[in-house]
Amino acid sequence: MKLPAQLALSLALSLPGVSAHYFFPHFIANNNFTGFYEYVREDTQGYMPYKGNYDSTDLRCNVGSQGFARDTGVYKVKAGDEIGFGTDFNALIQHPGPLLVYLSRAPDGSDVRDYDGSGDWFKIHEVGPKSFRSEGIQWGVTDLGNFTFPLPRETPVGQYLVRIEHIALHGAGEYAGAELYFNCAQIEVENDTKPSPVVKIPGVYTGYEPGILFYMYRPYLINYTMPGPRVYGSTTSEASHAYLASERNSHRLNNL
Ligand SMILES: *[C@@H]1O[C@H](CO)[C@@H](O)[C@H](O)[C@H]1NC(C)=O
Ligand SMILES: *[C@@H]1O[C@H](CO)[C@@H](O)[C@H](O)[C@H]1NC(C)=O
Ligand SMILES: *[C@@H]1O[C@H](CO)[C@@H](O)[C@H](O)[C@H]1NC(C)=O
Ligand SMILES: *[C@@H]1O[C@H](CO)[C@@H](O)[C@H](O)[C@H]1NC(C)=O
Numbered sequence: 001m002k003l004p005a006q007l008a009l010s011l012a013l014s015l016p017g018v019s020a021h022y023f024f025p026h027f028i029a030n031n032n033f034t035g036f037y038e039y040v041r042e043d044t045q046g047y048m049p050y051k052g053n054y055d056s057t058d059l060r061c062n063v064g065s066q067g068f069a070r071d072t073g074v075y076k077v078k079a080g081d082e083i084g085f086g087t088d089f090n091a092l093i094q095h096p097g098p099l100l101v102y103l104s105r106a107p108d109g110s111d112v113r114d115y116d117g118s119g120d121w122f123k124i125h126e127v128g129p130k131s132f133r134s135e136g137i138q139w140g141v142t143d144l145g146n147f148t149f150p151l152p153r154e155t156p157v158g159q160y161l162v163r164i165e166h167i168a169l170h171g172a173g174e175y176a177g178a179e180l181y182f183n184c185a186q187i188e189v190e191n192d193t194k195p196s197p198v199v200k201i202p203g204v205y206t207g208y209e210p211g212i213l214f215y216m217y218r219p220y221l222i223n224y225t226m227p228g229p230r231v232y233g234s235t236t237s238e239a240s241h242a243y244l245a246s247e248r249n250s251h252r253l254n255n256l
Helices: 002-014 237-241
Strands: 026-029 075-078 082-086 099-105 122-127 129-133 136-139 146-150 158-168 179-190 223-225 242-244
Touching (some): 026 075, 082 179, 122 146
Antiparallel strands (some): 082 146, 099 158, 129 136
8 A cells, every 4th residue: 555655645745835844933822923933942953854863852842952042032821821833934734643742841940941851741732633534544733834722721830841743654654754843932831810801790790691691491592601701711711601502503492
């Protein structure tokens, strides 16, 4: 089955707009798409894939990145914020393979710009296969260039490296054939001492909210909106706010 895979690959690479190589120079925080290498450490690898060398410390934030660390910003975020990365020049990921995101905390009291990533790393996000079909695995990140995910609510305050990685598997049939594309952003997780959103009571309800002025009998509604503000600290505001029982256009259900 080697020939069809290679054929598919060469066809994919000949399509216009297809990016064979990519990197992640843009850090994203709460929809703020930051500048080219503004908060992401540059490196000397550029858009070239990293292969093999699984024992090298270069596997942390890529070749030569420590030399750029001092000139790279440290973005302040709060645990629970939506963070992420964008590719160079809107490149879309076309190579097959998973996406993974790791975090490593700089030692207490130290500056993340001096941190070499020698401490512990923990994974906070991953995107794997979307489906398995007769023509092969369909990957969740294919044709995308921006990736966002919540910084876990439990993340302790401190300064961190955030490492995004895509592992391209088209050549992974032999050892050191997998291509790794990865970069590290520098962030500071601040103490969220100011809860939000906040309300006054009275003032929290008018009585006309869809979840309070609500006819609950037949025909049954198949959606419900929770009264009051978004849950403080919730990482998924809208999704956890509305309970949708179905994707039907009709919001009344007669035959329950
Ligand atoms: C967005 O990021 C830029 C840096 O690229 C920063 O100057 C600006 O304050 C940020 N905006 C918000 C709303 O945080
Ligand atoms: C990523 O988001 C930025 C900011 O919205 C946008 O300019 C860019 O085109 C997006 N990139 C891709 C590959 O969708
Ligand atoms: C955050 O700040 C509050 C108030 O100053 C403090 O009680 C709490 O311990 C801090 N939490 C962390 C994780 O530093
Ligand atoms: C159900 O959805 C409809 C249409 O979006 C909306 O008008 C209505 O307020 C919703 N009802 C509840 C209880 O959330």
